[in-house]
Amino acid sequence: MKKPLTALLTVTAVSLAAAQTAPAPITLATTPTVSPASLSLSAASRIAAQAVGNCAQLGYNVSVTVVDRSGVTLAVARSENAGPHTLGASLGKAFTSASARALTSDIAKNLPNNPGLADIPGYLVLAGGAPIRVGGAVVGAVGVGGAPSGLIDEKCGTDAVALVLSQ
Numbered sequence: 329m330k331k332p333l334t335a336l337l338t339v340t341a342v343s344l345a346a347a348q349t350a351p352a353p354i355t356l357a358t359t360p361t362v363s364p365a366s367l368s369l370s371a372a373s374r375i376a377a378q379a380v381g382n383c384a385q386l387g388y389n390v391s392v393t394v395v396d397r398s399g400v401t402l403a404v405a406r407s408e409n410a411g412p413h414t415l416g417a418s419l420g421k422a423f424t425s426a427s428a429r430a431l432t433s434d435i436a437k438n439l440p441n442n443p444g445l446a447d448i449p450g451y452l453v454l455a456g457g458a459p460i461r462v463g464g465a466v467v468g469a470v471g472v473g474g475a476p477s478g479l480i481d482e483k484c485g486t487d488a489v490a491l492v493l494s495q
Contacts, residue, residue, distance in 0.1 A: 420452025
């Protein structure tokens with residue numbers, strides 16, 4: 329009885345190992361320094377102002393923070409009547425998106441599978457943050473806070489990015 333059970337466990341373990349796919353290897357830099365692309369202050373300022381304007385057209389007072397690829401603040405814009413909590417929320421969403429290189433709405437959807445994400449210092453796992461990509465590389469992120477839904481925040485931000493980067 330032990331041999332069939334051992335064989336079954338071995339087959340199951342091999343099947344599970346084969347089902348898991350390893351990520352593709354990455355190429356590490358071979359030089360002492362690297363020069364990754366990052367968002368310019370000019371573009372960040374235009375994105376922040378445009379995102380505030382996008383939400384204002386929908387009737388929402390928001391704050392917007394745009395960060396560089398490392399999550400460091402480049403530009404902030406705030407509607408005159410935005411709540412005081414919106415500034416911190418926009419920064420948290422932008423930082424989270426830049427750090428994870430993902431939409432914060434997607435991160436929030438996956439939170440039940442990885443609840444520890446909510447404990448990372450500086451992370452705010454709420455919809456409203458979006459990475460800014462140029463040529464496939466994340467060069468920054470935008471975070472918007474203040475609309476009644478994080479998905480509205482996200483749309484104001486992503487529409488601003490699309491408009492500014494298309495100019």
